[in-house]
Amino acid sequence: MTKYLCFIAFLLCTSASAQIRAQTTNSGDSKDLTYYLPDLAYDPAITTPEEFLGWQIGDWHISHDLQQAYVKLLASQSDRMTLEVIGKSYEQRPLLNLIVTSPDNQGRLEELRTKHATWNVRNGGVKANEIDDVPAVLYQGFSIHGNEPSGGNAAPLVAYYLAAAPYAAVAKVLDDNIVLFDPCYNPDGFNRFASWANSHKNKALTADPNDREYNEAYPRGRTNHYWFDLNRDWLPVQHPESRARIEQFHQWQPNILTDHHEMGKDATFFFMPGEPTRVHPMTPKVNQGLTFKIGEYHAAALDEIGSLYYSGEGYDDFYYGKGSTYPDIHGCVGILFEQASSRGHLQETDNGLLSFAFTVRNQVATALSTLTAFGELRNDLLTYQRDFNTNFDGGNAGYLVQADGDQGRANELMDIIRRHQIPVQQNGDGREVTEFFVTETPASRAFFEPISEFTDSLFYDVSTFVLPYAFNLPYEKISGGVPRGGNWMDTGGTARANEIRPVARAEYAYLLPWDDYYSAKALYKLLDEELIVKVSDQAFSVNGQEIGAGAIVVPVANNQEQTPEEIYAIVQRVERETGLPFLPLSSGRVTQGLMLGSRSAYQTLRKPEVAILVEGGTASLEVADAWHLLDQRFEIPVTKLPLGDVAGADLSRYNTIIMVDGNYGDLGTRGTEAIKDWLGPDHVLITLKRAGTWAQGNGLSEISVRNADDPDQADTLRRPYARYSRDGGGKVLGGSIFEARADLTHPLMFGLRRADIPVFKRGTLLFDLPENLYASPLTYGANSLLSGYSPRGFEEALGGTAGIVVGNYRGGRVISFADNPNFRAFWYGTNRLFMNAVMFGHTISSWATE
Numbered sequence: 001m002t003k004y005l006c007f008i009a010f011l012l013c014t015s016a017s018a019q020i021r022a023q024t025t026n027s028g029d030s031k032d033l034t035y036y037l038p039d040l041a042y043d044p045a046i047t048t049p050e051e052f053l054g055w056q057i058g059d060w061h062i063s064h065d066l067q068q069a070y071v072k073l074l075a076s077q078s079d080r081m082t083l084e085v086i087g088k089s090y091e092q093r094p095l096l097n098l099i100v101t102s103p104d105n106q107g108r109l110e111e112l113r114t115k116h117a118t119w120n121v122r123n124g125g126v127k128a129n130e131i132d133d134v135p136a137v138l139y140q141g142f143s144i145h146g147n148e149p150s151g152g153n154a155a156p157l158v159a160y161y162l163a164a165a166p167y168a169a170v171a172k173v174l175d176d177n178i179v180l181f182d183p184c185y186n187p188d189g190f191n192r193f194a195s196w197a198n199s200h201k202n203k204a205l206t207a208d209p210n211d212r213e214y215n216e217a218y219p220r221g222r223t224n225h226y227w228f229d230l231n232r233d234w235l236p237v238q239h240p241e242s243r244a245r246i247e248q249f250h251q252w253q254p255n256i257l258t259d260h261h262e263m264g265k266d267a268t269f270f271f272m273p274g275e276p277t278r279v280h281p282m283t284p285k286v287n288q289g290l291t292f293k294i295g296e297y298h299a300a301a302l303d304e305i306g307s308l309y310y311s312g313e314g315y316d317d318f319y320y321g322k323g324s325t326y327p328d329i330h331g332c333v334g335i336l337f338e339q340a341s342s343r344g345h346l347q348e349t350d351n352g353l354l355s356f357a358f359t360v361r362n363q364v365a366t367a368l369s370t371l372t373a374f375g376e377l378r379n380d381l382l383t384y385q386r387d388f389n390t391n392f393d394g395g396n397a398g399y400l401v402q403a404d405g406d407q408g409r410a411n412e413l414m415d416i417i418r419r420h421q422i423p424v425q426q427n428g429d430g431r432e433v434t435e436f437f438v439t440e441t442p443a444s445r446a447f448f449e450p451i452s453e454f455t456d457s458l459f460y461d462v463s464t465f466v467l468p469y470a471f472n473l474p475y476e477k478i479s480g481g482v483p484r485g486g487n488w489m490d491t492g493g494t495a496r497a498n499e500i501r502p503v504a505r506a507e508y509a510y511l512l513p514w515d516d517y518y519s520a521k522a523l524y525k526l527l528d529e530e531l532i533v534k535v536s537d538q539a540f541s542v543n544g545q546e547i548g549a550g551a552i553v554v555p556v557a558n559n560q561e562q563t564p565e566e567i568y569a570i571v572q573r574v575e576r577e578t579g580l581p582f583l584p585l586s587s588g589r590v591t592q593g594l595m596l597g598s599r600s601a602y603q604t605l606r607k608p609e610v611a612i613l614v615e616g617g618t619a620s621l622e623v624a625d626a627w628h629l630l631d632q633r634f635e636i637p638v639t640k641l642p643l644g645d646v647a648g649a650d651l652s653r654y655n656t657i658i659m660v661d662g663n664y665g666d667l668g669t670r671g672t673e674a675i676k677d678w679l680g681p682d683h684v685l686i687t688l689k690r691a692g693t694w695a696q697g698n699g700l701s702e703i704s705v706r707n708a709d710d711p712d713q714a715d716t717l718r719r720p721y722a723r724y725s726r727d728g729g730g731k732v733l734g735g736s737i738f739e740a741r742a743d744l745t746h747p748l749m750f751g752l753r754r755a756d757i758p759v760f761k762r763g764t765l766l767f768d769l770p771e772n773l774y775a776s777p778l779t780y781g782a783n784s785l786l787s788g789y790s791p792r793g794f795e796e797a798l799g800g801t802a803g804i805v806v807g808n809y810r811g812g813r814v815i816s817f818a819d820n821p822n823f824r825a826f827w828y829g830t831n832r833l834f835m836n837a838v839m840f841g842h843t844i845s846s847w848a849t850e
Contacts, residue, residue, distance in 0.1 A: 087244025146189020408517025472829025540593025550750025736788025
C-alpha cells in the first residue's frame, strides 16, 4: 500500500504548466503525424490517415464510415493485419476487428488461438515451462460512448502505427502475441456525434462552452441506436454490439482489455487502477497489482508529452457489466482510460484551452504505452490468467434455477448465461424446460450470488447484479452437480427453438394462457388483426388443465369480421411467429370457474396505441428501456413524442402514454392540459418514478411521497470537511435489489406464480400506501433488502410503501411505478408488470383506484 500511495503522489506532482502549454500550442492548427506518433521511418507503402482523409486527425471528427474504410484499407496493405467483421449494429454498421500479429503468425491464427485457450485448461493444458510458446492476447477497444470521440479518432493513428512502424519497433508485441484491435465499440452513437460536431464547427474555432457545438441535442451521442449505454451491457448482453464483442472476447480470451473513454472538460487524464476500496471482492489482488504495473507505463508516456494525469481515485472496479471490469472476472486485466473531453474541437477549461487534437494525442499515447506494457509483461499476464482459471475449484457445485412456468424468461436467462460461456444444462422434454443447472465458475458465482457487505459506500455504478433476481426466477446453490432423474440435456438450444405442435382447429374459441413472458407479443399480433380478444381476470379449469388469471380468449363465432378459416389461419401464424401454443376449445363450459361468456370474468381488450414522451428533461436512458422493450421484444409500434409537440399533437391517436423518469417542465401549461383532456375511459397513463410526482402535482393522481431521509440525528452532528463528499455519496442508492409483495389477483400481476418479487431500485423516491386498499398491487415490507448497498435508514423508510399506485382520472387509469421496471433491458421479471400495464391497464376496475 505504501508503494501504491507513493505512486499516486508521484502522479500528482506532474507540472500543470506543461499541461497548459501542450493543450494550447497551435490549438486551432492541423498537426503533423509526429504530434501523435513517434518520429520513425514508417513504411511509405502504408497510407497515412491524412493521406486517406485529405485532412489530419483532430481537424474534424472522423465518421464511422470513413474510419471503417480506412481500417479496411490498412488490412489490405499490411501483412500484419487480418480484418474480421464480428457483427453489425442496429443500424447495420459493421463491427470490425483487426487481428494484428507478425506476418508469419497470420497464417496460423487458429493454431495460436487454440494454443492460447489450451494454456488455460486444467490438467492437460500447455505446461507452465512452455509459456514462451503461448501467445498472449491484447484487446484494444475505443469509444463505446459515441460522444467520447477521442478514442475512436485515435484508433486510426494507432492502427497505422501497428501497420507501418518499422518492424523492430513492434516486434516484441507482434512476434509472440496477438492484438485484437476494435476501432469503435459503438458505431451508431459515434457516427451520430461526429455528424453533430462537424455540423457545428466554426472555421475560426469557438472555445465558448455555450456554443451549440458543445451542447448536443437530445438524446446525444453517448448511446447506441436505442439510446442504451453499451458500457453497461457487457453483462446483460442485450444488444448486437455487446453480443458480438462478448463472443469475440471468449473466442480469444485476452489477457488485457482496454476501454478508452472521456470525462468532463475540466478534468485531466485518468487510467486504472481506481479507488482501492471499490474493487469487487471476487477480483483477485494480483489483478490490481498487474493493473498498477501497467499504470506505470502510462505515467511514463504521459510524462513524456507533459500531460496531467491521475490514478487511484474517482473510478472503481466493482460492476462486472462495464468494459474495464468485466475482464477482471475472467482472468483478464481490464483497463479504463478517461480523457477530459473537448466535446467538439476546442473548449475553455480550468486547465486552459482544450483542443480536440490534444485529447486524441493522450489516447494515442496510452494506447501505445499499453502495447509496450503488454509486450514486456506478457509472461506475468499469462501466468495470472492460467492461475485464475486452473486454481478455481467449484467442485460439482452450481445453481439450480426453476423455470417457474415461464419458458420465455427461462430461455432468455439461459441465453445470457451461455453467451458468457458458462455451462448450462436444462431439464425438460425438448419443448418445455422445467429447470436448469448452471455450473459454478468465477463468473457465474459473481452473477448469481447476492452481496451485502461493502468496504466502501460509494459506487460508480450499481452495487449488485444478481441475474436470477432480475428474471424473478427462484434458484438455489447446490453441490453434487446436475440432480439425478429427469431429462437433462447439455445443449446450446432452448425449448422455444423446437417446433411446437400446430393447434387443432377450434369450433368455439382459442385459448392462450398468460404464463409465458412473450404472451404479450402474441396478444398484440391478435389485436393487430382486429380480432375480438378477451382476458379472464380469474383462474379456471378447462379440459383438465388449470388456467391462471390473464388467459387470452379468441372467440370464433363472435369475431364476425373474419371467417372461422381466417381466424384459424391467424392463430396458426401467431403460433409459428411466437412459439406459443394455443388451446382449441369446443365449448364455453369450463370444469371449474366462470364460463367463457361471463361478463364479470372476461373483458374485451383494445389494441394498445403507444406514445412515449421524449426530449426536454426526460431521462433518455429510461426512454430507451421502454422503447427497446416494446419495439424489439414485442414488436409493438411506438411513437416517440417530444414534450414540446404534445400541446399541438392529435393525442386521440393513442390510448397509452408512457412518461419515464425526468423533469416535465417543458410540457408547459398547454401540454399538461392536453394530457389531462386526453385521459379518459380506455386510456392509460403509465408513469415511472418522478413522472408520478408530476402527475400528482398536476392533479392526475393522488400519490403521496414519503421522506426517505436518514431518521437519526446525523444531520445535527459536526463532521470533518474532508468527509463531505463521501458522506453525501453514502446517502445515494445507486442500484440495489429489494423484495416486494404482489397481489397476484391484480391485472398488473397476471402471469406470475409467486407473490415475492425482486425489484431493482435506483434512487430513494418512495410512494406512501394509498388510502384505497386495492390500489397498490405491489408493496414493500420491512427488511426487504435482497442484495446491494442500502443507505443508512433507507430500508426502514422503504417498509410499508407502494411499488405501484393505480389512480383514476376522468375514467382513465394512471399507473405509477415507483421504480423503473425495465432497467437496462434485462429486468425481465418486473417488465412483465410493465407489459401488463400496457395490455390490461384499462381493464382495472375504478373501484380499485386511488
